[in-house]
Amino acid sequence: MDALWMLPVLLLLPVLFLTSSTFVFYFKKCFYVAYMMLLALIGIPICILKSGGRDIENMRVIRFLVRHVKYFLGLRYEISGWEHLEAEGPYVIISNHQSSLDVLGMMEILPDRCTMIAKKELVWAGTVGLICWLGGIVFINRKKTSDAKNVMGDAAKTVLADQIRLWVFPEGTRNQKGDLLPFKKGAFHLAVQAQVPIIPIVFSSYNSFYRRKEKEFASGTITLKVLPKIETKGLTVDDVTSLSEQSYGSMRSAFLELSGLPPQSNGPSHH
Numbered sequence: 001m002d003a004l005w006m007l008p009v010l011l012l013l014p015v016l017f018l019t020s021s022t023f024v025f026y027f028k029k030c031f032y033v034a035y036m037m038l039l040a041l042i043g044i045p046i047c048i049l050k051s052g053g054r055d056i057e058n059m060r061v062i063r064f065l066v067r068h069v070k071y072f073l074g075l076r077y078e079i080s081g082w083e084h085l086e087a088e089g090p091y092v093i094i095s096n097h098q099s100s101l102d103v104l105g106m107m108e109i110l111p112d113r114c115t116m117i118a119k120k121e122l123v124w125a126g127t128v129g130l131i132c133w134l135g136g137i138v139f140i141n142r143k144k145t146s147d148a149k150n151v152m153g154d155a156a157k158t159v160l161a162d163q164i165r166l167w168v169f170p171e172g173t174r175n176q177k178g179d180l181l182p183f184k185k186g187a188f189h190l191a192v193q194a195q196v197p198i199i200p201i202v203f204s205s206y207n208s209f210y211r212r213k214e215k216e217f218a219s220g221t222i223t224l225k226v227l228p229k230i231e232t233k234g235l236t237v238d239d240v241t242s243l244s245e246q247s248y249g250s251m252r253s254a255f256l257e258l259s260g261l262p263p264q265s266n267g268p269s270h271h
Contacts (some may be wrong), residue, residue, distance in 0.1 A: 025215040028073055032100075035072070039065045040127035047134040056115050056136035056164050066107040074219030075101070075209075077108045081226030084199055085111050090159045090166075091229065092191040094183075094247060095201040096255060097169035098176050099210065105203055105224055106167060114165035117155065117186075136164075140186075142172060152186045156193035166190070170244070176212060178205055178261065180252045188244045192237065197229040200251045205259035223258045227251065 016023040043065050047058040070077065093114065095102070106116070115136040123129045123139050133139075138158075140151045159166055168187035175181045191198045202225045209220025227250055235243060256263050 021218075022215040025217040028217045032069070032073060035069065036066070036103075037127050039069075040131040043131050044127060044134065047131065051134075054134055054136055056113055056162070058131075058135045059110065059115055060112070062131060062135050063107045063110050066104065070104050070108075073101075073104075073217075075104065076219075076221045077105060077224060078221060079109055079224045079226070081228075082109070084226040084228055085109065087197060087199065087229055089196070090163050090194065091197045091199050092159070092187055092194075093165060093167040093199050093201055094170045094187050094251070095167065096180055096203055096251065097171050097174050098203060098206050099174055099212070101206065101210065102169075102203060105222055109201070109224060109226070110167070111165055113163065114167055116167040117151075117169075138166070149186070149189075152190045153193065156190050159190070159194045159196060170247070176206065178207055178259070180248065180255055183244050183248050185240055185244055188240045188247070189237070191232045192235050192240055192243065195233055195235075197231050198243070198247060199229045200227040200247055200254075201225070202227065202251050202254040202258060204255070205261070207259075225254050225258055227254060 017027075043058075043061050047055075047061050050061065051058050093111075095106075115138065117138045117140055118132065120139045120141045122132055122137075125132075138151060138155050155166060158164065168190070170183040170187045171181040172184045173181070188198070204223040204225075206220070206222065209218040210216065230243070230247060232239075232243065253263065255261075
């Protein structure tokens, strides 16, 4: 008898799926968060057994666990420029940042020995926060510029000492406005300090299938383009602004092209 009340709910689900895009939006969002928490719960003991604690090698476990999530959400990835990621040694990856879905794109192409810089709040995100910590993710307090600078300075030393790669979102926050926000300088200071190349990666716009304001989350294809690396050998602090502008220019052109948007004359001013 107890199961009988479930019947109308189960019958209603497909109807809601077919008729309400708002329902689909919330269902997919809740599923995504809950499922990532579950995957992290499975991954935490594996990471601890494999590496004994916080270790960048745990990113391989995370990558392996997350790679299939795109199928449940109806997302496909098309990737070009793979060859640019085949650089030896450490480098800094920079990419545009649209939503928490970016994690799925990252896991499609995350190179070995690569972790990321993320906002400090993520560490409190339950099992996901813990597995991020185990994966060697560098947490940064965006509110305090002095703290962010110190973290970037330490990260530059870590990049060289441990020969790792770092993935940074230079816009500093999620942005779904159909263009790139001005870049913060941290990633460029980091690359210049460590004298390692920058590899820009551009995600096409999600607006055709995912719109937070309109509560839409359909199936869609995301194009990822890896751009040629930008060398920083011999550059100094004085070159950081031009390096940031050069990167911004090439990434913005690629973003507009991949997203099928007309090229615009000039971007927002830089910080």
